[in-house]
Amino acid sequence: MASIPAYRSGASLLNQMAATAVPVGAVAVWHLGQESVVLKGGGMTIYIDPYLSDSVNEVTNGQSPRKFASPLQPHEVTNADAVFITHDHLDHLDPWTLKDLAAASPQAAFVCPVHCIPMLTDIGIARERIHGVNAGQTHRVGALQFTPVAAKHEEFTVDADGNHAFLGYVFRLNGVTVYHAGDTIGFRELAEELEKQDIDIAMLPINGRDFARFAKGLVGNMDFREAVELGRHIGADLLVPLHYDLFEKNTENPAYFVDYIQRYYPQQKFKMLVPGERMLYLSERDE
Incomplete structure (x- = not known):
């Protein structure tokens, strides 16, 4: 594992989360690497796709593929009110992370695509803590309102009951609307759905896709160009790139993302x- 330190980690990071006061009309954001994000606002702290372990190493019994250690260990996460899972790939639904996180945050609810429910119960998370959801349904957990949005991780995957395996989420928290895309390419129906939502922050993967990675079982996402164009189409105020930093063989140079924005x-x-950095975002939509 590369010894790249997080900006803030461990007790220091958790103390900062606890001490961060979030005014109405704002949301605090922490990035934990890959697509792992923490949002705080309205008295709630939510984790999205927390991948905090070295589970790939556990599975392969080989050297860790991570470029940096997780800013938090799963057992340290005592502050989660809700945990959102976008799909069942290991860097998004990580049993090693979720099992210890669930024990450390017994108050946390878990939200996931319907077909992921057995994966969570299999690691010991009580069924009453788990909320299986599908695209298009709007829900509320405490002060948080959220709507799952269908995602194409290159393609749609839908079961016989019409439940999507890959989801993004539109979160409405404390007066701010945040879209976390999960893993997806850009496509017309997604753009049409999101342009109705008045997105403040769009968090989008930029690692792209290609034949060589697909042949190795690495299903792809939008690239930097698609991410910027989607964010522009939906009128997002702030674009945040994700999914480019953690695994050496499935990364992207984020400078391309920056260059494309600066050019066009x-x-x-x-x-x-x-990883480990805090951002405090105040919505400007009503100012």
């Missing part, structure tokens, strides 16, 4: 978060 949309706001 120089007034578009964006933020590249390093």
Whole structure:
């Protein structure tokens, strides 16, 4: 494992989360690497796709593929009110992370695609803590309102009951609307759905896809160009790239993302978060 330190980690990071006061109309954001994000606002702290372990190493019994250690260990996460899973790939639904996180945060609810419910119960998370959801349904957990959005991880995967295996989420929290795309390519129906949502922050994967990676079983996402164009189409105020930093064989140079914005949309706001960094975002939509 590369010894790249997180900006903030462990007790220091958790103390910062606890001490961060979030005014109405704002949300605090922490990036934990890959697509792992923490949002805080309205008295709630939510984790999205927490991948905090070295589970790939556990599975392969080989050297860790991570480029940096997780800013938090699963057993340290005592502050989760809700945990959202976008799909069942290991770097998004990680049993090693979720099992210890669930024990450390007994108050946390878990939200996931319907077909992921057995995966969570199999690791000992009580069924009453798990909320299986599908695209298009709007729900509320405490102060948080959220709507799952269908994603194409290159293609749609839908079961016989019409439940999507890959989801993104539109979160409405404390007066701010955040879209976390999960893993997806850009496509017309997604753009049409999101442009109705008045997105403040769009968190989008940029690692792309290609034949060579697909042949090795690495299903792809939108690239930096698609991510910027989707964010622009839906009118997002702030673009945040994800899914480019953790695994050496499935990364992207985020400078391409920055260069594309500077070339074509120089007034578009964006933020590249390093692992363990905090951002406080105040919505400007009603000002």
